[in-house]
Structure formats: structure tokens, C-alpha cells
Amino acid sequence: MPHRARLIHVPRRGRDLCHMAFRQTLDLLRVTDETLAELCQECPSVPDPDALVVRALNEMTLGEPGQGTRAPSHVFLVHARGEEFEGVLYRSTPEGFRPARGPIRFRADESHAFSVGSGDVTVSNWEDDGGDLGAYQNRFHPEVREAIGEAVRNFVSYRVAGDRPGAIIAFNYPDRATRYEAQVLAALAVTLGAVWTLASRVAQVEEAFVYLIGALARASEVNDEVTGDHIVRVSRYCEVLARAAGYTDTEARVLAYSSQLHDVGKIHTPRELLRKPGPLTEAETALMREHTLHGEKIIGTSPRLATARRIAGAHHENWDGSGYPRGLRGEEIPREARLVKIVDVYDALRSARPYKPALSHEEAMEVFERGDGRTRPGAHFDPELLRVFRSVHEEFRRIHAEIQPW
Numbered sequence: 001m002p003h004r005a006r007l008i009h010v011p012r013r014g015r016d017l018c019h020m021a022f023r024q025t026l027d028l029l030r031v032t033d034e035t036l037a038e039l040c041q042e043c044p045s046v047p048d049p050d051a052l053v054v055r056a057l058n059e060m061t062l063g064e065p066g067q068g069t070r071a072p073s074h075v076f077l078v079h080a081r082g083e084e085f086e087g088v089l090y091r092s093t094p095e096g097f098r099p100a101r102g103p104i105r106f107r108a109d110e111s112h113a114f115s116v117g118s119g120d121v122t123v124s125n126w127e128d129d130g131g132d133l134g135a136y137q138n139r140f141h142p143e144v145r146e147a148i149g150e151a152v153r154n155f156v157s158y159r160v161a162g163d164r165p166g167a168i169i170a171f172n173y174p175d176r177a178t179r180y181e182a183q184v185l186a187a188l189a190v191t192l193g194a195v196w197t198l199a200s201r202v203a204q205v206e207e208a209f210v211y212l213i214g215a216l217a218r219a220s221e222v223n224d225e226v227t228g229d230h231i232v233r234v235s236r237y238c239e240v241l242a243r244a245a246g247y248t249d250t251e252a253r254v255l256a257y258s259s260q261l262h263d264v265g266k267i268h269t270p271r272e273l274l275r276k277p278g279p280l281t282e283a284e285t286a287l288m289r290e291h292t293l294h295g296e297k298i299i300g301t302s303p304r305l306a307t308a309r310r311i312a313g314a315h316h317e318n319w320d321g322s323g324y325p326r327g328l329r330g331e332e333i334p335r336e337a338r339l340v341k342i343v344d345v346y347d348a349l350r351s352a353r354p355y356k357p358a359l360s361h362e363e364a365m366e367v368f369e370r371g372d373g374r375t376r377p378g379a380h381f382d383p384e385l386l387r388v389f390r391s392v393h394e395e396f397r398r399i400h401a402e403i404q405p406w
């Protein structure tokens with residue numbers, strides 16, 4: 001974001017203050033709207049609560065040139081942590097709010113100007129508080145006072161409710177702190193309290209969602225010859241290959257967890273077939289191939305699992321149309337499935353089976369170059385993704401060495 005010059009303008013009339021408060025609240029709503037959009041995407045990015053406050057403060061107080069703004073000199077963000085409170089003090093700079101001191105810890109029973117959890121907004125100016133600026137300083141925590149580095153002349157504080165209770169205290173507005181400042185700070189505190197609560201609930205659900213995907217994948221392979229480490233490696237390889245292939249970080253994360261379900265349909269495949277050492281009969285091969293369709297059915301139609309469904313259904317399709325279950329060819333095959341196919345074959349080549357030994361990394365890369373009895377690189381793989389895979393193959397070697405059978 002380009003730097004916007006800060007213009008400290010001290011309005012004298014209530015109408016100017018009201019207009020400024022309105023504009024600052026609109027800026028806050030825009031930040032809130034953007035944050036909610038990030039929380040509602042396929043793979044939500046959950047914001048750091050303090051970073052969110054600083055971003056909102058910056059949007060609200062770094063006014064456009066000519067418009068003027070009223071920013072406090074310091075903002076103290078404090079939240080409850082067990083029996084204590086912990087806070088970080090931010091200082092206003094021409095580039096926005098920057099941490100000045102923290103964390104500052106104090107007990108709940110320590111007496112200070114702000115009463116965390118009281119639920120009341122406080123607007124205070126030293127002139128209205130006995131008119132003794134020196135005595136006024138005693139109302140503030142010594143560390144906060146010291147970090148501010150100048151006399152505190154006014155402050156506004158407001159409680160933050162929700163999953164991360166605490167308070168926002170803004171110090172030293174130009175001239176006096178007014179009820180307009182209090183209204184803006186209240187809007188910030190109420191909105192951010194709600195966003196924090198929502199973000200922490202989203203994070204919990206997201207964590208459970210990704211955990212359950214891994215658990216389902218491991219459960220479905222209980223009869224298979226492969227072990228849980230195969231799933232972990234496939235997931236890690238996928239993230240590496242996806243990033244190298246131009247997927248965004250979010251898309252790569254979605255691909256990584258979704259890839260774990262590529263063989264979930266094998267839960268329907270008979271155990272003796274999965275562990276049969278010799279070649280399969282024609283009927284057995286047909287039965288084995290059904291795991292792709294079973295996988296699609298198990299995963300279902302949830303939009304959050306659309307990538308997983310595409311991968312499960314198409315990870316055995318071949319670029320030249322010779323794969324199964326539908327004989328798709330080229331770009332008819334979902335790109336995520338073409339990517340997982342490369343990853344799945346690499347890990348299979350590197351793993352020992354009852355009917356074959358494990359290959360070294362070099363031997364596996366040789367198969368991707370020249371093929372073997374089962375794998376024909378030119379016919380089976382997306383040539384562009386194969387090129388990307390070759391460019392990051394050392395990462396695959398490293399991941400395989402790192403994640404070995406449990």
C-alpha cells in the first residue's frame with residue numbers, strides 16, 4: 001500500500017468531528033468486510049488479532065491528503081491471559097502504528113485508568129480530572145507511561161468482548177478526546193471483538209476438518225499394503241509440486257489436504273485383493289479400479305471437498321486417454337488429478353511392495369525419464385507438470401528421506 005501522508009488536523013466544530021468519525025467508521029467497515037471475505041474462502045486464512053487491529057487503526061487514521069484525521073499518539077491493546085492481563089503498546093508513526101513496547105503484563109487487581117471488562121467506554125481529559133497533569137499520570141501503568149515517553153493528556157478506552165476479552169486504550173488525541181473518538185473506538189472494539197470470535201471459531205472448525213480428512217484417509221487404508229506415511233508424503237509432495245506449478249498458497253494447501261483422500265475408495269476393495277502379491281486377474285483388476293468411483297461417492301458433493309472428489313475420481317486417468325475409470329485424456333483430466341498422479345507414482349516407485357523392491361530416488365527419476373513395464377511417462381503424465389516435477393525433484397528426495405514408516 002503506498003504511503004499516505006498523515007495530516008493532523010484539529011477540527012473545532014462538532015460537525016467536522018462527526019464527519020471524521022463517520023469516515024473512520026466506514027474505513028473500519030471496509031477492513032471488516034475484507035477480513036470476513038478472507039474467513040469465508042475455501043481455505044480460510046485466520047488473521048492474527050493484534051495485526052488486524054493495527055491494520056484497522058492504520059486504515060482509519062492514515063487519512064487521505066487534504067481530508068485531515070485525528071489519530072491518538074499511542075494505542076494499548078490488552079487482553080486477559082489467565083489471572084493476568086497482557087498488552088502491547090503501539091506508537092503512531094508517519095508509516096502507521098508500530099509496536100513501541102510489549103508485552104506488558106499486570107494483575108487484574110492492579111489499579112489503572114482502564115477497567116478491563118467493565119463494559120463501559122471511558123473518555124478522559126486531564127483538564128476535567130482535577131486539573132493536575134502530574135497527578136493525572138499516576139492513573140497509568142508505569143511501563144505504559146514510560147513507553148509513551150510524554151505526559152498523557154487524554155485517553156479513550158473501550159472493552160473488547162468475545163473469545164479474546166480485553167480492551168483498546170487510545171492515548172493523546174490532538175487537543176481533547178471527545179465523544180466522537182469514543183464512538184469510533186467503540187465501533188472498532190465491538191467489530192473486532194466479533195471478528196476475533198468468528199476467526200477463532202473458524203480456526204477450530206478448520207483444524208477439525210483437516211484432521212478428520214487425514215483420519216478418514218488413514219482409516220480407509222487399514223487393509224492396504226501402504227501405511228500412513230504414504231498419505232503424509234503424498235500430501236507434502238503435492239504442496240511442493242502445486243506451488244512450483246503456479247498454484248497460490250491457499251490452493252496448494254487445499255490440494256495438499258485433499259490429496260490425502262485419493263484412495264479413500266479402497267475401503268470397499270477386498271483386503272485379499274489389496275495384498276495379493278501376484279498379478280491380478282481381469283475381474284480383480286476391474287474390482288480394484290472401482291476404488292476411484294467409490295472414492296467419489298464417499299467424498300460426496302460438498303463444495304469444500306470438490307478438489308478431493310476430482311482427485312479421487314481421476315488420479316488413474318492417463319494423459320493419452322488409456323487410464324481409468326472414464327478414459328479421459330489431456331486437459332479433460334482435472335489438473336489436480338494429473339498432479340496427484342505424478343506424486344502417487346513417485347511414492348509407489350520409492351516404496352517396497354510384495355512383488356517389487358523399493359527404488360532409489362535416482363532409479364525412480366529414471367522411470368520418469370524412460371519408463372518401465374508399467375509406467376510410460378510420455379503417455380501417462382501431463383508433460384508440463386512432468387517438467388515442473390523434474391525441476392523440484394530434489395524436494396521429493398528430501399521429503400521421502402524425512403517421512404519414513406511409523
Ligand SMILES: [Fe+2]
Nearest residue numbers: 262263315316
Ligand atoms: Fe488409487
